[in-house]
Amino acid sequence: MxxxxxxxxxxxxxxxxxxxxxxxxxxxxxxGIGDRLFPELGNPGYDVLA
Known part of the structure; x- marks a missing residue:
């Protein structure tokens, strides 16, 4: 046990x-950048403060 x-x-x-x-x-x-027609197209960028 x-x-x-x-x-x-x-x-x-x-x-x-x-x-x-x-x-x-x-x-x-x-x-992506949040476009409603092409939601996965684009670059969301980067965090400048990081």
Whole structure:
């Protein structure tokens, strides 16, 4: 029984770590400039302050 508990704890820790890592990823950049006819055409530019 202790082995099952250890495996369960390890699985929960791995799941929590993966969830926290995914939550800290930056938001994806838009693919285009937002044109309604050609939504994926164009370059959204870059952040000058970065």
């Amino acid at each position: 202790p082995l099952l508990t250890r495996r369960l704890r390890a699985a929960l820790l791995a799941t929590a770590s993966a969830t926290l890592a995914a939550a800290t990823l930056p938001a994806p950049e838009p693919l």
